[in-house]
Amino acid sequence: MTFFYWFMALVMAATLLPSALYMGIYVFTGAHEALERARKLWNFLRVFTLLGFNITLWGHVIVAFWQLIR
Template identity: 80%
Template sequence: MTFFYWFMAVVMAATLLPSVLYMGIYVFTGEDEAFLRARKFWVLLRVFALLFFNVTVWGHVIVAAWQLFR
C-alpha cells in the first residue's frame, strides 16, 4: 500500500499544481481558457482523491476480511 500512497500523492500533486497555476493565470489575465483548464484539473483532482479514498477503504476491508477468515 505504501507504493499506492506515494503514487496517488504524486498524481494528486500533478493535478493540483497545474490547477493553481491556471487559476493564477486566470486571476491576473482574465482569460477564460485558463479558467476552464483550472476547473478541469480541479475536477480531476477530486476524482483522484475519491479514488484514493475508495481504494484505501476497500483495501483495508479486504485485508481485514482475509485475516479474519484465514
C-alpha cells in the same frame, strides 16, 4: 500499499499544482481558457482523491476480512 500512497500523492500533486497555476493565470490575465483548464484539472483532482480514498478504504476492508477468515 506504500507505493500506492506515494503514487496517489504524486497524481494528486500533478493535478493540484497546474490547477492552481491556471487559476492564478486567470486571476491576473482574465483569460477564460485558463479558468476552464483550472476547472477541469480541479475536477480530475477530486476524482483522483476519491479514487484513492475508496481504494485505500476497501483495501483495508478486504485485508481485514482475509485475516478474519484465515
